[in-house]
Every structure is written in structure tokens, then in C-alpha cells.
Amino acid sequence: MNPPLTWYLLLAAALFAVGTYGLLTRRNAVAILLSIEIMANAVNVNLVAFSRFLNDLAGQVFTLFAISLTVAEVVVGLAIVVLLYRDRDDVRADLADRMRG
Amino acid sequence: MSVALFLAVAAVLLVASFSVVTGKDLVRSVLWLAVALAGTAVLFVLLQAEFIAAVQILLYTGGIITLMLFGIMLTARITGVRIVVGSAGRIRGALVAIGVFAVTAWAVLASPAAYVAREGPDPESTTRLIGASFLTEYLLAMEVLSLLLLAVMIGAIVLARRRDPS
Numbered sequence: 108m109n110p111p112l113t114w115y116l117l118l119a120a121a122l123f124a125v126g127t128y129g130l131l132t133r134r135n136a137v138a139i140l141l142s143i144e145i146m147a148n149a150v151n152v153n154l155v156a157f158s159r160f161l162n163d164l165a166g167q168v169f170t171l172f173a174i175s176l177t178v179a180e181v182v183v184g185l186a187i188v189v190l191l192y193r194d195r196d197d198v199r200a201d202l203a204d205r206m207r208g
Numbered sequence: 209m210s211v212a213l214f215l216a217v218a219a220v221l222l223v224a225s226f227s228v229v230t231g232k233d234l235v236r237s238v239l240w241l242a243v244a245l246a247g248t249a250v251l252f253v254l255l256q257a258e259f260i261a262a263v264q265i266l267l268y269t270g271g272i273i274t275l276m277l278f279g280i281m282l283t284a285r286i287t288g289v290r291i292v293v294g295s296a297g298r299i300r301g302a303l304v305a306i307g308v309f310a311v312t313a314w315a316v317l318a319s320p321a322a323y324v325a326r327e328g329p330d331p332e333s334t335t336r337l338i339g340a341s342f343l344t345e346y347l348l349a350m351e352v353l354s355l356l357l358l359a360v361m362i363g364a365i366v367l368a369r370r371r372d373p374s
Contacts, residue, residue: 109210109211109254110210110211110214110215110254113316113317114214114218115251115255116316117313117316117317118218118221118222118251120308120309120312120313120316121222121309122221122222122225122244123308123309123312124305124306124308124309124312125222125225125226125228125229125305126225126229127301127304127305127308128229128301128302128304128305129228129229129230131297131300131301131304131305132229132296132297132298132301133229134296135234136283137234137276137279137280137283138229138234138237140276140279141228141229141237141238141241141276142228142229144241144245144268144272145225145228145229145241145244148244148245148248148268151248151260151264152248152251155251155252155255155257155260156255158255158257159255159256159257164334164337164338164341165341167257167259167260167334167338168338168341168342168346170257170260171260171263171338171342172349172353174260174263174264174267174268175267175353175357176353176356177268177272178267178268178271178272179356179357179360181272181275181276182275182360182361182364183360183363183364183367185275185276185278185279185364186363186364186367186368187367188279188283189279189282189283189367189368190367190368191283192282192283193370
């Protein structure tokens, strides 16, 4: 017997909620990026589960796009964090509240 | 068998994710994230998506984790002490997270789709089908994606480049 679709969806929802908690409570910008990773990962679980249970390959293709986009997001995010550190000597996200230097 | 494996992986995933968002040591958080991402790859194998599982390990567990470690090393003064990260507003954060989970779980359980959907017969290798659909149905999307990756590469270099002292 295989686990039903509902189990996968509930697991993904729980992981997404854990990621939300980290996103809201973390102060360090890198830690916030880690939380976003967990949330994106939960969404990928949903996509692949639906792809399997609905017999539609589009879910897997979408997951590949989502993975690539997440990697791109992390690259730009980390570049901004490095820039922030060079400018302020601190990567606490609360301190980055000015749009002008 | 499959159910037991799923439950074990689910437990590992939840523990690892929770450690990522609550741990005090940032480097350990990243390593827990590696555990969570590898566990997700096991879930993908359970769902017969072996190509996605391979990409997950290669890109996420290999690429992202390395990148994150570099990010931490570049943005913390390495003085031999642990890099401690704090959390704030825990109660409010937990309330929002529980609310998110409750609403999503309610929607999942109330949706008829979750009960109607049945696993089909085990597909043959999906890798060939994915490759074919990338070059036919999703060709434009793939080209746009490669443009985006190029833009991201250039953008990251421009952003993180050390400015001249002048």
C-alpha cells in the first residue's frame, strides 16, 4: 500500500508552516533565505505529488522550473546579503530599511 | 513498506526543518537544511520521480548548501566562535505558522480532489518524457529560463563585485 495524496499534501503544508515560522522570526538575512528554501521545497513536494496522482507530467516539469528559479533567487539573495554586509557590517534584515545608501 | 518509509521520511523532514528555523548555530541550520532537502529527494523517489530526485540532490543539496555556506563565511567575522543567530517575535510567528497550517490542512481535507486522485500504474522512466516535453511543449519557457539564469549570473557578479577604492 502506498501513502495517499492527502498525506503528501498535509506534510507539505506542515513544512510550509515551519518555513513561515522561520521567515517571520529569524533576524539574520541568511537564516531568512534558509526558511524560504524550506517553503519552496514544500511547494515542490506538492507539485510532484499531484503529478504522480493525476498522471500528468506537467507537475514534474514545473518542479524543475521551480528548482531553477529557487537557485536563481538564492544567488541574487546571497549577492545582496554580501553587499549589505560590506555596506553595514551586519546582515540583520531589520537594519536594511533604507532604500538610499 | 511504502507507508512506513513515508512516515519515517516525514518525521525526518519535520525534525530537520524545525531545526533549521529554530537552531542557534547558523552553520548547523544549513546542514539541517541539507538533511531536509535530501529527505525530500527520498519523497520524490517514492513518487516515482527519479529525475527530479537526482536534480534535487545535485542542485539543492550540492549547489545551494555550498552557496549558503559561502554566504555565511563571507558575512560573518570568522573568529573561531559559533555564528549565533537569534529569533524574535516567536509567539506571533508561531501563531501565524499554525494559522497557515490550519487553513491549508482544512483546504486539503475539504477538497474532493485529494480523494478522487488515485495513483496510476507505475510509469516507465519519466526522464525521457521530461526531456521531450522540454524541447517541444515547454521550449519557449525553457529558453526564457536560460535567459533568466544568464541575467542572474551577470546580476550576481555586478552586485557582489568589489568596487574600486576610487
